[in-house]
Amino acid sequence: MPLLGEKLRQLRDKQSLLDVAKVTGVSKIEISRYERGVYFPTPEKLKKLAEHYGVSYAQLRKLYYQETLTDRDEQEAVLAWVVENMSPNELQAALNKRDVV
Secondary structure, three states: OOHHHHHHHHHHOOOOHHHHHHHHOOOHHHHHHHHHOOOOOOHHHHHHHHHHHOOOHHHHHHHHHHHHOOOHHHHHHHHHHHHHHOOHHHHHHHHHHOOOO
């Protein structure tokens, strides 16, 4: 089972898919697919799930990136986007926080 999917399944624990879907607005089919690793949630849906489960969005996002950024080309594309879209101060601040997240 994928890292993110396994974590989402653990967090759901004994809650039903329907219960989580009602509270978060994320359909039970989507939640099931995320847990099985068939699909990855959008950032908005991942934030809703993190909030519902009482965990940090950054923690779940980190698992997502561990799974999806295994390809070197993908890593370089994301890094290029970050460098192009952050000011030097923002980039430095992010680099200083990388061990905290």
